[in-house]
Amino acid sequence: MHNVRPYTKLWVEREGTVVLSTWRVELLEAVDRAGSLSAAARQLRVPYRTAWSRLKEMEQHLGMKLLERHAGGPSGGYSELTAEGRQVVAKFHRVVAGVTELVDRRFRQEFGQR
Amino acid sequence: MHNVRPYTKLWVEREGTVVLSTWRVELLEAVDRAGSLSAAARQLRVPYRTAWSRLKEMEQHLGMKLLERHAGGPSGGYSELTAEGRQVVAKFHRVVAGVTELVDRRFRQEFGQR
Numbered sequence: 612m613h614n615v616r617p618y619t620k621l622w623v624e625r626e627g628t629v630v631l632s633t634w635r636v637e638l639l640e641a642v643d644r645a646g647s648l649s650a651a652a653r654q655l656r657v658p659y660r661t662a663w664s665r666l667k668e669m670e671q672h673l674g675m676k677l678l679e680r681h682a683g684g685p686s687g688g689y690s691e692l693t694a695e696g697r698q699v700v701a702k703f704h705r706v707v708a709g710v711t712e713l714v715d716r717r718f719r720q721e722f723g724q725r
Numbered sequence: 726m727h728n729v730r731p732y733t734k735l736w737v738e739r740e741g742t743v744v745l746s747t748w749r750v751e752l753l754e755a756v757d758r759a760g761s762l763s764a765a766a767r768q769l770r771v772p773y774r775t776a777w778s779r780l781k782e783m784e785q786h787l788g789m790k791l792l793e794r795h796a797g798g799p800s801g802g803y804s805e806l807t808a809e810g811r812q813v814v815a816k817f818h819r820v821v822a823g824v825t826e827l828v829d830r831r832f833r834q835e836f837g838q839r
């Protein structure tokens with residue numbers, strides 16, 4: 612049982628649709644960093660259409676606006692997370708962090724190593 | 726945020742190979758119930774070859790014998806979990822149970838419902 616380690620994947624569903632996952636949260640963070648959904652899609656190497664439909668699914672099922680578009684300026688505007696969107700991202704990270712830590716601890720307790 | 730709920734998947738790897746997962750543990754339990762790897766493969770609707778190679782991978786990477794074959798008798802013998810195999814299955818279930826419970830609790834704390 613050397614070099615054996617546990618992995619977890621955590622996601623949130625509503626009525627059979629994934630509304631939060633590591634990838635979806637990465638997408639939101641990438642938009643916030645890059646300033647647009649199209650730039651975020653390029654960074655994550657997915658078609659714009661995929662990024663757009665995942666975002667709309669999340670907004671619809673969570674019942675909140677996650678991104679806000681600021682128009683104008685020399686750069687032609689930018690998108691960023693709304694306050695609510697920022698909170699959801701932080702909450703998801705906190706749940707994942709707590710779980711990863713617990714899994715490691717429980718795994719060591721049961722399997723006696725790491 | 727109504728009807729929103731968290732899901733987790735937990736698995737154990739060694740050097741890039743999955744050695745324990747919900748499906749793999751189900752396979753072991755199915756052999757123990759059904760008495761043979763071929764009956765277990767039929768129950769889980771996978772080719773015998775798949776079941777056999779998953780079992781061998783687990784045994785090799787965990788460094789233990791998981792199944793034991795008892796030959797003879799009118800039924801032509803049967804397979805069951807070894808004592809070590811039984812322990813691994815029980816440990817995996819305990820880790821999963823603890824994690825599922827914690828995820829639900831953390832999720833409620835962060836997202837304020839369920």
